[in-house]
Amino acid sequence: MSLKIAIIGAGAWGTALAISASRHAAGHGVQLWTRDLAAAKDIQKLRHNERYLPGVDFPAALNCVSTPLAELASWAKEHDLVVVGTPMSALRSMLQTLKDVQVPVAWLCKGFEADDASSPAGAMPHEVCQQVAPHLLSGVLSGPSFALEVARNQPTALVAASDQASVRQILVTAFHSPSLRVYANEDIVGVEVGGAVKNVLAIATGLCEGLNLGLNARAALITRGLSEMTRLGLALGAKTETFMGLSGLGDLVLTATGDLSRNRKVGLLLAQGMDVQQAVQSLGHVAEGVYSARTVVKRAQALGVEMPISQAVVGLLDGKLKPAEAVAALMGRGAKEESELNRRES
Numbered sequence: 001m002s003l004k005i006a007i008i009g010a011g012a013w014g015t016a017l018a019i020s021a022s023r024h025a026a027g028h029g030v031q032l033w034t035r036d037l038a039a040a041k042d043i044q045k046l047r048h049n050e051r052y053l054p055g056v057d058f059p060a061a062l063n064c065v066s067t068p069l070a071e072l073a074s075w076a077k078e079h080d081l082v083v084v085g086t087p088m089s090a091l092r093s094m095l096q097t098l099k100d101v102q103v104p105v106a107w108l109c110k111g112f113e114a115d116d117a118s119s120p121a122g123a124m125p126h127e128v129c130q131q132v133a134p135h136l137l138s139g140v141l142s143g144p145s146f147a148l149e150v151a152r153n154q155p156t157a158l159v160a161a162s163d164q165a166s167v168r169q170i171l172v173t174a175f176h177s178p179s180l181r182v183y184a185n186e187d188i189v190g191v192e193v194g195g196a197v198k199n200v201l202a203i204a205t206g207l208c209e210g211l212n213l214g215l216n217a218r219a220a221l222i223t224r225g226l227s228e229m230t231r232l233g234l235a236l237g238a239k240t241e242t243f244m245g246l247s248g249l250g251d252l253v254l255t256a257t258g259d260l261s262r263n264r265k266v267g268l269l270l271a272q273g274m275d276v277q278q279a280v281q282s283l284g285h286v287a288e289g290v291y292s293a294r295t296v297v298k299r300a301q302a303l304g305v306e307m308p309i310s311q312a313v314v315g316l317l318d319g320k321l322k323p324a325e326a327v328a329a330l331m332g333r334g335a336k337e338e339s340e341l342n343r344r345e346s
Contacts (some may be wrong), residue, residue: 001198002027003174006079008072008094010043010064012052012285013054013108014085016147016212019053022062022182023153028174032064033072040042040066042117069097076101081174087286089112092128099133104167106160110195111292112299121302122295122310124192124236138231139167140188141175142195143246144254145285146261157161158182161191183246190242193233198252199263199289200296200310204330206267207316208322213331221330222256223310228307232296235303236252263289265269271323293317 003026007018022030034040043064045047049058056077058064067075076082081104088111107125111293115122123131129138139162150156160171160182166288168184176182185191193298204225208217229252230243242248255261266287269279293314300307314327315321319330 001173002029003080003170004028004078005030005081005083006033006076007083008030008033008076009085009108010039010049010052011085011087012049012147013145014051014083014332015053016056016151017083017108017175018062019056019058019083019151020153020177021175022059024175024177028061030062032062032065033075035069035246035254037066053148053151056148072097073101074107077103077315079103081170083108085109085183085230088125088288088291091125092132095129095136099136099335101136103250104137104139104164104170105133106141106167106171108141109288110142110192110199111288112196112295114291119254122292122299124189124196126188126192129130137164138162139164139171140191140195141182142191142251144250146258147313148256148260153179153310155179155181157183157246157250159183159185159191159245161185161247163188185242185247186268189236189238189239189244190233191244191247192233193236193238194229194243194248194251196288196292197225197229197232197310198248198255198295199287200293200313201229201252202255202261202263202269203287203293203313203316204263204326205270206264206269207313207332208267208269209264210268211323211327213327216257219333222252225309226252226258229344230307231305232300232303232307234332235300235305239291266290270317273323275284275319276317284291287314290317 007014018030018032021028084107088109113123143158145156160168162168172182266279276340297310297314312326316326
């Protein structure tokens with residue numbers, strides 16, 4: 001089944017998925033939208049995204065376009081599926097723009113919204129959608145994935161999550177292929193919690209690696225981090241099994257250990273003595289763990305869920321802890337039975 005797919009946001013991940021979808025055997029027609037008209041013209045002329053994915057050529061079925069933001073909703077309605085590839089910080093405004101679109105809309109961002117007047121509790125993406133576009137057919141595409149590997153057609157597995165079966169199905173139809181496997185999951189809460197928390201935990205593992213603490217410390221952090229992620233997810237209504245799958249353990253392992261991980265890189269740079277602003281600026285890309293760490297911890301505290309690793313990361317990002325002090329907080333938990341620790345902190 002051939003689809004007309006619109007992908008909004010020509011960053012690395014949006015571009016990679018656009019490339020992947022336009023190679024699909026079904027013959028999808030794919031348009032990659034950016035608000036920057038000059039950038040769209042350059043990308044269309046070069047037939048690759050020089051800024052985010054240099055050297056990866058566009059298939060013939062992919063075109064980069066730009067329309068005025070005021071006309072975006074009308075343009076989106078001409079497609080069978082709309083995928084929002086903006087950072088978490090821009091999701092609310094984008095969903096507000098698309099609120100009357102009748103076709104399914106999915107987002108790619110992973111994180112909790114920074115708390116402010118519009119979102120005092122710090123919302124997950126699906127909660128943002130409920131607030132500004134409650135009638136939208138919506139979901140999320142998530143899981144362990146580096147954009148460059150997807151663009152290069154390397155094997156990857158993702159999760160299409162929504163409480164609406166039609167949205168899950170169209171995401172599978174749009175992106176499932178021999179190299180990109182897409183699995184449906186109705187637990188959107190668990191998928192989004194996994195995608196958000198793993199970014200925070202990756203900063204912690206990058207810090208430990210940057211301080212040369214060894215692989216044992218990294219394994220301990222990943223294991224205890226998975227427990228933190230699961231506790232928060234269950235408190236928010238997620239299913240336990242989601243955290244043992246692609247969007248939980250899978251995404252955590254990739255982001256905490258992979259050389260292409262931006263959040264892990266932030267931890268490495270902080271270990272070298274950079275402050276947060278310097279670390280983020282040196283990336284040239286968004287590191288969602290920096291953006292959402294404080295909100296993750298605030299929501300956990302409101303629910304009475306202990307997240308010591310995430311709290312140490314926030315202390316580091318806020319400048320309240322130096323790298324060595326953050327590591328001491330990360331690794332300095334009192335001795336107790338592992339099963340007792342899981343019960344007490346849940």
